[in-house]
Amino acid sequence: xxxxxxxxxxxxxxxxxxxxxxxxxxxxxxxxxxxxxxxxxxxxxxxxxxxxxxxxxxxxxxxxxxxxxxxxxxxxxxxxxxxxxxxxxxxxxxxxxxxxxxxxxxxxxxxxxxxxxxxxxxxxxxxxxxxxxxxxxxxxxxxxxxxxxxxxxxxxxxxxxxxxxxxxxxxxxxxxxxxxxxxxxxxxxxxxxxxxxxxxxxxxxxxxxxxxxxxxxxxxxxxxxxxxxxxxxxxxxxxxxxxxxxxxxxxxxxxxxxxxxxxxxxxxxxxxxxxxxxxxxxxxxxxxxxxxxxxxxxxxxxxxxxxxxxxxxxxxxxxxxxxxxxxxxxxxxxxxxxxxxxxxxxxxxxxxxxxxxxxxxxxxxxxxxxxxxxxxxxxxxxxxxxxxxxxxxxxxxxxxxxxxxxxxxxxxxxxxxxxxxxxxxxxxxxxxxxxxxxxxxxxxxxxxxxxxxxxxxxxxxxxxxxxxxxx
Numbered sequence: 225x226x227x228x229x230x231x232x233x234x235x236x237x238x239x240x241x242x243x244x245x246x247x248x249x250x251x252x253x254x255x256x257x258x259x260x261x262x263x264x265x266x267x268x269x270x271x272x273x274x275x276x277x278x279x280x281x282x283x284x285x286x287x288x289x290x291x292x293x294x295x296x297x298x299x300x301x302x303x304x305x306x307x308x309x310x311x312x313x314x315x316x317x318x319x320x321x322x323x324x325x326x327x328x329x330x331x332x333x334x335x336x337x338x339x340x341x342x343x344x345x346x347x348x349x350x351x352x353x354x355x356x357x358x359x360x361x362x363x364x365x366x367x368x369x370x371x372x373x374x375x376x377x378x379x380x381x382x383x384x385x386x387x388x389x390x391x392x393x394x395x396x397x398x399x400x401x402x403x404x405x406x407x408x409x410x411x412x413x414x415x416x417x418x419x420x421x422x423x424x425x426x427x428x429x430x431x432x433x434x435x436x437x438x439x440x441x442x443x444x445x446x447x448x449x450x451x452x453x454x455x456x457x458x459x460x461x462x463x464x465x466x467x468x469x470x471x472x473x474x475x476x477x478x479x480x481x482x483x484x485x486x487x488x489x490x491x492x493x494x495x496x497x498x499x500x501x502x503x504x505x506x507x508x509x510x511x512x513x514x515x516x517x518x519x520x521x522x523x524x525x526x527x528x529x530x531x532x533x534x535x536x537x538x539x540x541x542x543x544x545x546x547x548x549x550x551x552x553x554x555x556x557x558x559x560x561x562x563x564x565x566x567x568x569x570x571x572x573x574x575x576x577x578x579x580x581x582x583x584x585x586x587x588x589x590x591x592x593x594x595x596x597x598x599x600x601x602x603x604x605x606x607x608x609x610x611x612x613x614x615x616x617x618x619x620x621x622x623x624x625x626x627x628x629x630x631x632x633x634x635x636x637x638x639x640x641x642x643x644x645x646x647x648x649x650x651x652x653x654x655x656x657x658x659x660x661x662x663x664x665x666x667x668x669x670x671x672x673x674x675x676x677x678x679x680x681x682x683x684x685x686x687x688x689x690x691x692x693x694x695x
Contacts, residue, residue, distance in 0.1 A: 225334060225355045226250065226269055227364070229417065229434060230261055234545040235285050235576060236423035238434070240366060242353060243271045244332020251275040251331045252298075253351060253366050254419050255288035257485065257575045262292060275331050277301040277323075279368025279419060280348040281310060283381050283474040285545070286578040287481045290315050294487055301329065305340045306347030310382070315484035323349060333357050339406050343399025344369040344377030350406070352414075361411065368419045370399075371407055371441060373431030378467050385474035396460040403451050412439025425468055425636075468618045471636025473549040473577065480578055488575065500560075500567055503584040505591040508559055511583065516557040517670065519548070520589070521570060524662035531597040532589050535561065537666040540570055547660075549577035550636040551667045560585035597669065599658065599679035602688040608676065611650035616664045617682070621656060627685060630654075635664040642671055654678035654685070 226243040241262060243250025250271040252262050255278070266273050273296040278289045280303065293300040294317060302312045304322035312322075321329075325340035335354040342348050351366040369377035379395025382388030415437055422432040442448055450459035480486075503511070512518060518535040520527050521544070527537040538547045540562060552558065558574070558581055560567050567585035574582060586592075600608075605627075613627050616635040626632070633641055635655070645651060651673055655661040658681045668675045678685060 225358075226271065228265055230256075230265075231421070231434070232256060232285075232545070232576070233423075233542050234573070236421045236430070237285055238417070238419055238421065240417060241265060241271075241273075242331065242334060242364070243269070244334050245269070245271070246357075247332035248272055249274040249332040251277065251334075251336065252289075252292060254278045254282075254368065255292045257286045257288040257291055257488070257578075258572050259288050259292045259295060263295070272296075273298045275299050275301060275329065275336075277349075277351070279303075279350060279366065279370070280345045281312065281478060281481045283385060283470075283477050283481075284425065284549075285576050286477060286485045288485075290317065290484050291487055293317050293319070301338075303338075303340075303347040303349045305349065306342065306345070310346050310482065312347070313483050325349075337362075341367070341370040341402040341406050343379050343395055343402050345382070346395075346398070348377075352410075362414050364415045364417060365410065365438065366417050366419075367407075370402060370418075371416055371436075372418045372420060373416075373433055373436045374441075374445065375430050376403075376447060376463060378463075378470075380464060380467055381470055381474060382478075384467075384470035385472055386478045387475065392464055393460065396463050397456065399463065400451065400456050400459050403447065407438065408442060408448075408451065410438045412437060412442065414438045416441065425470060425474075466620055468620055469634035469637060471546075471550050471634070472640045473636070476554070477549075477578065485578070486580070488580070500571055500582065501584045502564060502567075503559065503586050505586065507584070508586050508592060511557065511559060514557075516559055516583065517552065518559050518561055518586075518592075519552070520666070521560060521562040521566070522589075524659065527662070527666065528597050528599065530589050530594045531666065531669070532561065533593040533595065534670050535666060536663070536670055538663050540566060543659075544570065545573050545576045547635075547663050548574055548579055551639050551663060552579055553639065554578050554581060556581065558582045561587075561589060563587050597665070597677070599662075599677035601679050602684040605652070605678065605685065605688075608650060608652050611652045611676070612646060614645070614651050614653045614664075615655070615682070616653060616661055617655050621682075625682070625686070627654070627682065635660045638664055638667060642668075645673060647673060650674050650676060652676050652678055654681045657681045657683050 239254040276293040300317045323338040337352045341350040353364040380392035382391040520535040520537045521540040613630040615630040622632040653661045653665040
């Protein structure tokens, strides 16, 4: 048996390859849209990708299952569970099989059984794998967004990001049943491999280690006592409390992943076929006048010194994909401000969240219209009387402590809530330490708002209050 975990640290997302080395067949579970790592690994291991599947209709990234199946000719296996509102559409793949609870299929000498584990989403499946040459006992359980290390998938995303109304309550009840009737019926030794790790917004307290076991979660998880004593209401109350804000781009991801993500070769810019062109300052300026957005991928300190007019600052760090999904929209033409060696890699990272409309890059901000955008020190906040203080942290951070009178609006919801903000009033933007607020403030500046930033965020403000209190 062959096994490999692929992990995207930005999205905190895991996908998997399991295969039979004797027959040369393998399965990929929960692929991301850049399929090159799976193709390279299969080639290195002398395996053929014969099966592609996913645990559910994802919300936080654009699925690569259709792309991978189309490229390899593999059988595409998708859930047919759930209600009519959230079933997979016909993705147009010739070799597609719809899966129901209890269905099995073989990948060489491996048996894979689909388990309907509703809760996070109505159609959610988990996959129980048995290595038949070693016996009839299951060895691995790929749980998607059902059971994480130390936590569970949140059941409120259809409400929070996809326009659902009170679906969270039925989702929580389904999660309770899935734990009782599916997860806790398995032997303790079964390995659990989830689709997300620490940092994902698909749960509220995910562990940082990559895997767990049924027995470990049975013994130590917060939810076991509720399930074992049949306390459904207590379980629901705890599961639904304290969930972080869901970024609103999740709604777009849900719709695209349900319908079938566009194949990369079919999008307007054909990114698999065309090299990303380097643009001149004059060409960039012309495109910006036509409505394009400049994506400044430099560190925030460099952006603050020379902020190109009309640019959004999302540094090329380990949050690039996530924050791009927060602040950018797929219909807008994008130009990357990034060094030539990095531009192509950044474009591929934008694919992950369905931002395909990248028309070129420029390597330097020189000769572009620009203005400084330096944040002000926390001690200067009283000089900004009359400003709207905008807290772009999530609601749980805000609840733990905030500046009096501040309006909370998570950065991942900002791009869809601009009409709630005043154009004729100064807006002071802050987060916890200054990173998220720098990106959010750059979007507001690009949209024509009068914006300033609180240097060091809430932490700096709180320290300043302590200094003032001691003096």
